[in-house]
Amino acid sequence: MLNNEEQFISYISKSFKSIRELPDDWIGIGDDAAKIVSESKNIVFCADAMVEDVHFKRNYGFESIGWKSIVSNQSDLAGMGAKPLAFTVTLGLNKSLNESNLKSLYIGMDNACNEFGGFLIGGDVVKSEKIFISISAIGIPFQSDNLLLRSNAKKDDIVAVTGSVGDAAAGHFIIENKLSGFKNQQNKFLYPKPKFLESKKAIELGITCGMDLSDGLSKDLLRICKSSNVEIEIELEKISSDENLKKLYKDNFYSKIASSGEDYEIIIIGEKNKIKALSNKMKINIIGKVTKDKKTNLVFKKNNKKTNIELKGFDHFE
Amino acid sequence: MLNNEEQFISYISKSFKSIRELPDDWIGIGDDAAKIVSESKNIVFCADAMVEDVHFKRNYGFESIGWKSIVSNQSDLAGMGAKPLAFTVTLGLNKSLNESNLKSLYIGMDNACNEFGGFLIGGDVVKSEKIFISISAIGIPFQSDNLLLRSNAKKDDIVAVTGSVGDAAAGHFIIENKLSGFKNQQNKFLYPKPKFLESKKAIELGITCGMDLSDGLSKDLLRICKSSNVEIEIELEKISSDENLKKLYKDNFYSKIASSGEDYEIIIIGEKNKIKALSNKMKINIIGKVTKDKKTNLVFKKNNKKTNIELKGFDHFE
Numbered sequence: 001m002l003n004n005e006e007q008f009i010s011y012i013s014k015s016f017k018s019i020r021e022l023p024d025d026w027i028g029i030g031d032d033a034a035k036i037v038s039e040s041k042n043i044v045f046c047a048d049a050m051v052e053d054v055h056f057k058r059n060y061g062f063e064s065i066g067w068k069s070i071v072s073n074q075s076d077l078a079g080m081g082a083k084p085l086a087f088t089v090t091l092g093l094n095k096s097l098n099e100s101n102l103k104s105l106y107i108g109m110d111n112a113c114n115e116f117g118g119f120l121i122g123g124d125v126v127k128s129e130k131i132f133i134s135i136s137a138i139g140i141p142f143q144s145d146n147l148l149l150r151s152n153a154k155k156d157d158i159v160a161v162t163g164s165v166g167d168a169a170a171g172h173f174i175i176e177n178k179l180s181g182f183k184n185q186q187n188k189f190l191y192p193k194p195k196f197l198e199s200k201k202a203i204e205l206g207i208t209c210g211m212d213l214s215d216g217l218s219k220d221l222l223r224i225c226k227s228s229n230v231e232i233e234i235e236l237e238k239i240s241s242d243e244n245l246k247k248l249y250k251d252n253f254y255s256k257i258a259s260s261g262e263d264y265e266i267i268i269i270g271e272k273n274k275i276k277a278l279s280n281k282m283k284i285n286i287i288g289k290v291t292k293d294k295k296t297n298l299v300f301k302k303n304n305k306k307t308n309i310e311l312k313g314f315d316h317f318e
Numbered sequence: 319m320l321n322n323e324e325q326f327i328s329y330i331s332k333s334f335k336s337i338r339e340l341p342d343d344w345i346g347i348g349d350d351a352a353k354i355v356s357e358s359k360n361i362v363f364c365a366d367a368m369v370e371d372v373h374f375k376r377n378y379g380f381e382s383i384g385w386k387s388i389v390s391n392q393s394d395l396a397g398m399g400a401k402p403l404a405f406t407v408t409l410g411l412n413k414s415l416n417e418s419n420l421k422s423l424y425i426g427m428d429n430a431c432n433e434f435g436g437f438l439i440g441g442d443v444v445k446s447e448k449i450f451i452s453i454s455a456i457g458i459p460f461q462s463d464n465l466l467l468r469s470n471a472k473k474d475d476i477v478a479v480t481g482s483v484g485d486a487a488a489g490h491f492i493i494e495n496k497l498s499g500f501k502n503q504q505n506k507f508l509y510p511k512p513k514f515l516e517s518k519k520a521i522e523l524g525i526t527c528g529m530d531l532s533d534g535l536s537k538d539l540l541r542i543c544k545s546s547n548v549e550i551e552i553e554l555e556k557i558s559s560d561e562n563l564k565k566l567y568k569d570n571f572y573s574k575i576a577s578s579g580e581d582y583e584i585i586i587i588g589e590k591n592k593i594k595a596l597s598n599k600m601k602i603n604i605i606g607k608v609t610k611d612k613k614t615n616l617v618f619k620k621n622n623k624k625t626n627i628e629l630k631g632f633d634h635f636e
Contacts, residue, residue: 030545031468032397032529033364033457041359046351047406047441047454054445079350088365090408090452123365127372129448134408136365136454139351150349211350227348 005125008102016106018113019120026121034121036086040140044082044147048072049134058131060175062101064190065133066108072214073137074116074194075264079212081148081203082139083196084118089135092128105133116194142203148210148268153228158275159221159288161213162198162265164240169216169260170248182244192264198282199266205277207270216259217287220267222298231297234258234288236307255309258300323443326420334424336431337438344439352439354404358458362400362465366390367452376449378493380419382508383451384426390532391455392434392512393582397530399466399521400457401514402436407453410446423451434512460521466528466586471546476593477539477606479531480516480583482558487534487578488566500562510582516600517584523595525588534577535605538585540616549615552576552606554625573627576618 013019013029022028027035050056050072056065070087077084089109093102113120118137141147171189174182195212202210209228213220217234225232236254249256268275268284278284291299300307331337331347340346345353368374368390374383388405395402407427411420431438436455459465489507492500513530520528527546531538535552543550554572567574586593586602596602609617618625 027465027467031465032394033362033400033455035398035459035465036361036363038356038359038361041356043354043356043361043456044351045354045404045406045439045456047408047452049408049410049442049444049452051410051444051446076350080353082351086363088363088454090365090367090454092367092369092450121363124367124452126367126369126450128369128450130446132410132444132446132450132452134365134367134442134450134452136406136408137351138361138363138456141353147345147349147353149345 008125012106016110016120018110018118022119022121028121034086036121036138038085038140040144042141042144044077044080044139044141046073046076047134047136048076049132052131060190062104063108066105067112067191069133069135070109070112071192071194071264073135074112074118075212075214077137077139078194078196078199079148079210079266081146081199081210082141084116085138085140086119086121087135087137089120089123089133091123091125092130092132093125094127094129097131116196142200146203146206146208148199148202149208150211150224150227152209153224153230153232153269153290155230155290155293157209157269157290158272158286159232159234159290160268160275160279160284160286162195162268162282162284163263164242165217165263165265166241166245166257166260168192168262169256170245172262173248182248184242189262192262194264195266198268198284201281202268202278205274207268207274207278209269211267213263213265213267214261216261218258218298224267224269225296225298229294229296230290231292231295231299232288233291233299233301236300236302238285238287240285254302254307258309326443330424334428334438336428336436340437340439346439352404354439354456356403356458358462360459360462362395362398362457362459364391364394365452365454366394367450370449378508380422381426384423385430385509387451387453388427388430389510389512389582391453392430392436393530393532395455395457396512396514396517397466397528397584399464399517399528400459402434403456403458404437404439405453405455407438407441407451409441409443410448410450411443412445412447415449434514460518464521464524464526466517466520467526468529468542468545470527471542471548471587471608473548473608473611475527475587475608476590476604477550477552477608478586478593478597478602478604480513480586480600480602481581482560483535483581483583484559484563484575484578486510486580487574488563490580491566502560507580510580512582513584516586516602519599520586520596523592525586525592525596527587529585531581531583531585532579534579536576536616542585542587543614543616547612547614548608549610549613549617550606551609551617551619554618554620556603556605558603572620572625576627
C-alpha cells in the first residue's frame with residue numbers, strides 16, 4: 001500500500017465513507033483539487049497540525065491520532081459558530097508505518113467525520129522522518145452573519161465554559177507516566193469531542209463571543225482579553241472539574257486546571273440573559289465575568305481574592 | 319520573533335500585504351478560523367506540502383521556498399480552471415531558523431499572492447525537526463460549472479501543453495550539482511509561475527480536460543489516461559523545450575524531458591477546433607492526441623515510431 005502515492009490514494013478512496021460518499025455535485029480525490037458546493041457564500045477556513053513526538057506519540061494508537069487530527073479542526077469550527085463541510089489531509093509519512101497503522105489513522109479520521117460532519121476531499125502525501133498530519137478545514141456558519149469571535153467580549157458579559165476542564169491533560173499525564181485508572185480522562189485525551197451543539201445554540205441565542213478551549217483557560221482567555229481589550233475575572237472554584245483530579249494534582253490543583261490544554265470545550269461569553277438562556281438548554285458552567293473594558297487583564301480569584309497561581313499556557317511551539 | 323507563537327503571528331499579521339489587506343467583509347488571523355466571502359458557492363479546495371531535504375534545501379533561499387509553496391497550490395487551482403481566493407499556511411519550524419529566514423519565507427509567499435492572487439488568512443505553527451510548509455488553498459472556478467478534469471479526455475481530442483518542458487528539472491540539476499549557467503532554468507525552478515491566463519482562456523473556450531504539469535509529462539499524462547480510460551500518443555519531437563538542454567542531457571534527452579517535474583505548466587486536452595482557437599490566443603504546444611478510448615495507455619513516439627524510452631515519473635513519496 002505504501003509503495004507509491006497512487007496505490008495509497010486508490011486504497012483510501014475506496015475504503016472510507018467520508019471519502020467515498022460525497023454529495024452528488026462534489027468532486028473528491030482524483031484531480032488537482034476537489035470541488036465542493038457550499039450552502040453559503042460565507043466560508044470559515046482554518047488549519048491545525050500535529051507532529052509526532054511533539055503533539056502525539058505512536059503509543060497513543062493511530063486511531064486516536066487520526067480522530068484528534070480531525071477533531072482539533074472541528075473544534076476550531078465549533079469555536080467560530082460554524083459546522084464542518086470538508087477537510088484536506090496532508091500526511092508526512094515514512095516507511096516505518098505499516099498498512100495497519102495507516103488504516104487505523106484513517107479509521108480515526110473517518111469516524112470523526114461521520115460522527116461530527118465533514119468529508120475528506122483531498123490533500124497531499126509527502127515523505128517525512130517524523131510523522132505529521134496537517135489538516136485544513138472548510139466550514140460554514142450556523143447562521144450566515146453571526147460568528148463567535150474573540151474580539152466581541154463586552155463589559156459585564158458573563159464567561160462560561162462547556163463541560164469540565166482539565167480531563168484531557170490529566171489523561172495525558174496518566175498515559176505518559178504509564179499509570180492506571182482515570183479512564184474517563186484517558187478517553188477524553190485520546191478521543192475528545194467538538195462542541196457543535198453548544199456552539200449552535202449559542203449562535204441561535206445571538207451570542208457573538210467565544211473560542212475553543214484548546215491551549216488552557218489561562219492562555220485562551222488571555223487571547224480574548226487582548227482581542228477585546230477587556231479585563232476578565234475568573235472564580236477558580238466555579239470551574240467544573242472532576243473531583244478525582246485533586247488526588248492527581250495536590251498542591252497545584254487550580255494552577256493545573258487553569259492551564260490544562262486539549263479539552264476542546266468552548267468558552268462562550270455573552271450578556272447575562274443570553275448565557276442564562278443557554279444554561280437552561282445546555283450543560284455549561286459560568287466561571288466568571290468581564291469586569292472592565294479598555295484594559296487587557298486576566299484575573300483569577302479564589303475565595304474571592306486575587307490569586308497568583310502559576311499559570312503556564314500550553315504552547316506546542318515553545 | 320520565534321520566542322512564541324503569539325509574537326510570530328503578531329509580526330506576520332502586520333508585515334505582509336496578503337495577510338493585512340483583506341477584503342472588508344473577511345476576517346483573517348486572530349480567531350479560531352478565518353471567514354472569507356466567496357463570489358460563488360462552488361468552491362475548489364486543495365493542499366500541497368513541501369518538506370526540507372525532500373522537496374527543498376535551505377540553500378535554495380527561503381524566498382524561493384515560500385514562493386514555490388504558494389505557487390504549487392496556485393498551479394493546482396490553475397490546473398482545475400479556478401482562481402485563488404485564500405490560503406492557510408501550516409509551518410513546521412524549529413529554532414535553527416532565524417528571523418531573516420522567516421521574513422524571507424513570508425516575502426516569497428506574499429509576493430506569489432500579490433502577483434497571482436489569494437490571501438494568507440491563517441494556519442498553524444508547530445515545532446518540527448525538519449522544516450515543512452503545508453498549504454491549503456481555496457479557489458473559485460473561472461466559470462461556475464466548468465472545470466478542467468482529468469476524466470474528460472475523449473477520443474480524437476488534441477493534447478497541448480503550455481510553455482516549454484524540462485526547464486525546472488534542469489535548473490534543479492544545475493543547482494544541486496553547483497554548476498553555473500542555465501540561468502533561465504534555475505529561475506524557473508526557483509520561481510515557477512502558475513498558468514492562470516491559459517487556464518482561464520481554456521475554460522472560456524469550453525475546454526473541460528486538463529491538469530497541472532508538476533510530476534512530469536509521463537506521470538501526469540498517465541493519470542489522465544487512467545482517469546479518462548483513453549490511449550494518448552505523444553510525439554516527443556513536438557514537446558517544446560530549450561535547445562540548450564540537449565547539452566545537459568546527452569543520451570537520454572527525451573527520457574529526461576518526458577519525466578521532468580515541477581514545471582507548473584498545464585496540460586490542456588480538448589477538441590481540435592477548441593485547441594486551435596486556444597493556440598491562436600496563447601502560446602501553447604500541441605504535442606499529441608487521444609487515439610483510443612476504452613483502453614488506458616500512454617505511448618511516446620519518435621520519428622513516428624513507438625519508443626521505449628525509460629520513463630520515470632517524479633514521486634516525492636517513493
